[in-house]
Ligand code: ADP
């Protein structure tokens with residue numbers, strides 16, 4: 049069963065002050081089965097982030113479809129679109145850049161709930177903190193008081209707040225010390241087992257996606273050029 053089905057997706061940006069376009073994403077087909085992890089690898093600038101953001105409608109879609117459970121997101125409006133958006137959440141590379149330094153962790157975790165009119169009580173905050181392995185007292189503290197790995201745990205908790213089905217993690221560990229990376233990847237894997245999540249994990253480093261992915265899609269110049277298991281790619285001479 050396919051949860052995310054991307055068909056012929058394209059994101060073209062105008063070249064500033066000149067004719068022509070940057071084909072950041074150009075005709076991508078990508079299916080992610082429910083409950084699985086697909087890694088998205090490729091060198092810097094090949095379009096991975098743009099693809100991830102376009103799936104969540106955070107980048108402008110030039111052409112193509114993003115289907116979730118068979119429904120094309122472009123056909124949804126209003127409340128139906130808002131509901132569907134809850135199913136799709138993102139974990140960003142740099143937690144400090146994506147967390148508001150003036151908000152307490154509790155506020156960071158409850159903001160998405162309040163924005164969607166959902167109960168945002170202390171019980172839910174405690175549950176989210178438990179899920180990502182942070183102490184409950186963390187709720188009253190601020191992002192700068194935490195280490196990089198802990199901050200990424202806050203970023204993951206925020207992504208989980210709306211009980212998504214698909215999480216797109218864009219370079220989730222590349223800003224972290226190598227010694228912390230495995231802990232965060234193990235947390236993502238544990239959460240998948242516990243919550244039945246489906247992941248698209250974006251990384252320039254094949255070793256990172258190998259750690260968590262069932263399958264890998266290789267991106268090059270805006271397109272997907274290969275789909276294989278991580279071990280098949282890793283063992284290649
Ligand atoms: P990756 O994540 O693989 O490093 P990106 O998706 O960040 O690649 O970028 C793909 C290409 O699209 C790059 O050439 C980048 O400069 C360009 N690009 C990304 N975002 C924009 C934007 N907002 N406007 C114009 N060009 C962009």
Ligand code: ADP
Pocket residue numbers: 092093097
């Ligand atoms: P990464 O390679 O880690 O994805 P970048 O440094 O390429 O990040 O991009 C950071 C931000 O700048 C993104 O929001 C991206 O959309 C934007 N961006 C990247 N390239 C361009 C570009 N050529 N013109 C305008 N915005 C860009």
